[in-house]
Amino acid sequence: MQQVISVWVRDPRMQKNDFWHAYIDYEICLHTDSVCFTKKISQVRRRYSEFVWLRRKLQANSLLMVHVPGLPPKNPFFSLNNARQITDRMKGLQKFLEQVLQNPLLLSDSCLHLFLQSQLSVPMIEACAAGRTHYSVVQAVQRCGLRRFHSEEDLHNNLKISCDSDSDSSEGRDPEHKIKDLEASSLDLIITSQEEEPSCLPQCGSL
Secondary structure, X not given: OOOOEEEEEEEEEXXXXXXXXXXXXXXXXXXXXXXXXXXXXXXXXXXXXXXXHHHHXXXXXXXXXXXXXXXXXXXXXXXXXXXXXXXXXXXXXXXXXXXXXXXXXXXXXXXXXXXXXXOOOHHHHHHHHOOOOOOOHHHHHHOOOOOOEOOHHHHHHHOOOOOOOOOOOOOOOOHHHHHHHHHHHHHOOEOOHHHOOOOOOOOOOOO
């Protein structure tokens, strides 16, 4: 029986870092009966710059053995108030994910699973996939409320990991602001082992 993987990119929302800096993120909904996925239904929000990172990561991890599908091009005149541009980008992002999920080699990439089914930031996805966190890829996916860090030690270690620039932001941000934002958001998101949340769905397969 053929296994089904359905993915939707929808619900664009404007998010504000502060008074001057804003960006659009999108909800990624995934429904599947594939044994490749730990969770059969998931919802996360991602922004365009994170898709750009994912494509580069998939291409690097595949060692150029496959051609990774393209993303909707970065538009230097992209406007957060232009509904047509936002809709076109959203459709392009969905097409990108649909094509990626059809490739068995790309489908085996841990970074893809963390991107689609965890709340981890890009630096923490890289750290988790490389085994530099206290939790595994499967644990990160299973914990619906898992965010970025387990301890203050993780926080300080991962402040050293550089973040990609936000290509869909209304204005560039300097590294000092990124570090401060990372520290501020992470202090509220530290998780102890006692705060584990149950899996969203019964387990059926693994990454």
